Amino acid sequence: MDRDIQAVVVGDVMLDSWLRGPVKRIAQEAPVPVVSVEATEDAPGGAGNTAANLAALGARVRLIGPVGDDACAEQLATALSLLGVDARMVTVPGRRTPHKQRLMVGEQLIARYDEEDRDPIPAAAEARVIEELRESLPGADVVIACDYGAGGCTDAVRRALAGLPLLVVDAHAITPWRTCAPAVVLPNYGEVLQLLGEDGGHDDRVRFLTERSGRLLAESGARMVVTTLDGEGTLLHQEGRPPYRTYAEPAPDHMTTGAGDTYTAAFALWLAGGAAPEQAAQAAQAAAGVVVRRPGTATCTRQELLRALHREDGRAQTPERLAARLDEHRRRGQRIVFTNGCFDVLHRGHVTYLERAARLGDVLVVAVNSDASTARLKGPGRPINSCEDRMSVLAALGYVDYVISFEEDTPERLLRMVRPDLYVKGGDYTPEMLQEAPLVRAMGGEVRVLDYVSDRSTTAIIERVRSLPEEDPAGPS
Template sequence: MERDIMDDDHTDRDVDAVVVGDVMLDSWLRGPVKRIAQEAPVPVVSVEATEEAPGGAGNTAANLVALGARVRLIGAVGDDACADRLGRALALLGVDARTVTVPGRRTPHKRRLMVGEQLVARYDEEDREPITGAAQARLLAELERALPGADVVIACDYGGGVCTPAVREALAGVPLLVVDAHAITPWRACGPAVVLPNYGEVLELLREDGDVADRVSFLTQRSARLLAESGAGMVVTTLDGEGTLLHRPGHPPYRTYAEPAPDHMATGAGDTYTAAFALWLAGGATPEHAARAAQAAAGVVVRRPGTATCTRQELLRELRRTGGRADGPVQAADRLAHRLDGHRRRGQRIVFTNGCFDVLHRGHVSYLEEASRLGDVLVVAVNSDASTARLKGPGRPINSCEDRMSVLAALTFVDYVTGFDEDTPERLLRMVRPDLYVKGGDYTPDMLPEAPLVRAMGGEVMVLEYVSDRSTTAIIERVRSLPAPDSAGPR
């Protein structure tokens, strides 16, 4: 069991963190479209709400505070109203902001115009020239005062002019330096402990095109080169919806998986990942555990619109929900196959079953619990809504596939849940390669169309009995036969 990520709460440590880099203000303007402009055929958005939050290095610092760290933020702002609003937002979040004011410079400000969850436009105000002269001297002095006693230093270099050569020189030799930078090469001389490039930044570092279908395989094959080119002790390559790959010398790349993409627009999950990874590492976690905790934290904020933070309690709750697995019991087929390879290497017996599970009842629970006792890992595959409708007819399913999978995932004896669109789970069976294929019902194994495939792959087939007089169809018919409630009666 992979329990150690939760057994030691690495966020519950007295960690001092310094964040240095490009701070900005994120604004979200929201409202409906009620007409088209007279000046041009463009929508007129009636802004009804404006949300503001620190972005960039400010968001990383805010996430560190939310996760329980003591944080000093070093950056530069302009002498404008935006800087005042950014300062107030940082103070409300508990960030000790030691920003340097640069006369004549604009504070970076990103505004996003939203209609519902649709981004209509984004417009930025910023100056990206490097900080020089007296302003740089003041910033270096603030950095020098902040560094002593720091357990971890995070550099957020988005090309906004704060992370100059002089700043990088001041950070050279910092024991635990975590770098989130658009350009990795300039940081090589610092010998950072960790760099966290996205896929595009990796391609720039490697000077390759990288237009490939399988980005994970592409990066896995270049793991050693990534480490050499970056000059870092570890490299975390972030792949958005595909999760991350952790590269470190002497170890195969370690992968985490992202949550499914939300219906709304969220930003800053990368800042949350960086903050949680750095904090967990500073607290004494292994890099693999830090990566899993960071993915879980990113999963929390990606479910929220706008620029958000993940608190320590939310992260611990997420880790408890997933049993320490950053991607949880409900998984896509490719993630599931990868996970099961690990269980198989540990000699664990994999049991697979499938069904619609439209209205979960005692018969389902009984046979699933029995199935779990026949092996070490129980995988439950669920027919999609379209597949269930084809199999069960009009009016089905009663509950959506997402709801059905969530209920099954809540059963303590179910380890993994996945969905499939076909009428039979043959494609999944080829990916999972179970040791035992189990079905509940009143037929024999030879009656199952999947039996020959399972046996050809070396697996066994078994049929378990449902509890008598229990069926989804009967329950639905019984409910539909009940008289309609009196609309005037009690509810």
């Protein structure tokens, strides 16, 4: 995503406040803890948090939404300006700016109390919001509507957004947005149940949503639906395709909020930059993974997301997670290629071999011997580079899709989980000489041996380096 993107965000803006401190005593008035507040953190919330994330990710952002004539609105304006957001707030006299305040003791949420008015904004404010939209929409690459039921997204505002080529809607209630024909809607599980008119209590939420993929698209009126499932990741629904799943990072111990806003911002931005929806979903999940590791209301920068994507694309953290991701590729009819090795000192022979392997399919998985496994296979003094370093170098190759390590001397356990369509090895032997060949064939896969580039050997490189004369520490005379 390299384009300079202009994004417009419209909807319910709020202020998030986090009050933190210890409990030192119980109140005399009632048996409740007394929290001695030692720190207060304020941040834009709702549509403001979506706009802040877009700015952090590198977009030029204009935010339009109603606020009250109060101190919270002033705090929001200052914070948004510092974050690089062009805030076009519409002040509504007599109305309160939505303010969510969370009282924290350590990482425990003790109470949350909200100050807000949820009635639709009056006609005069509505007209000013629409006027700001008319001024902003012609230059926008993507428009994001944040409708949290706080009164900023009226019927007239929705009509002003109808028919836009790239309208992304994050709304508590999806049905009112159907007539806008949005490009994307992003309901959570509870909002999906409301949209479909169904009850909860489903043990397998992923299966439940997969079976109703067509209904979700029809009921929402959107070209794409992203259903968010917190710790279970997301499902991307598109017409004529099986749902595409992303996987969330393990839940942190601390209290965080707004990861959904981060997801929405990254997904919208990647789509506007020309990425495929599946790529946008992966980027959005990675961005959400950055902010859930932070307490409070946080944003993800472009640099942080690119680093997260590099780690995410290059490495599957567990064999189980890798297998689940490959199942998604397999459902889309993609051919899985698997190879393995120590890759201790990466050289031209490795690179040529891996590039040739990648051309034999759609997804290339590279399994790397761990440090202990490499030492057993190669002998004392090996590996030269740690497993983490070797994996990082391999992950940087554009044609390598997944890198994973294994502790055993052979990758048979991984092969049983990955079930590749093609198992590739490099060397001057035949497939029948490979210990893993019968297993791969029993699972319906193919085995192929590719020649290494001649006169390229890790061992030879290491020996040449070791044979070089040591440099005089004193330097040349």
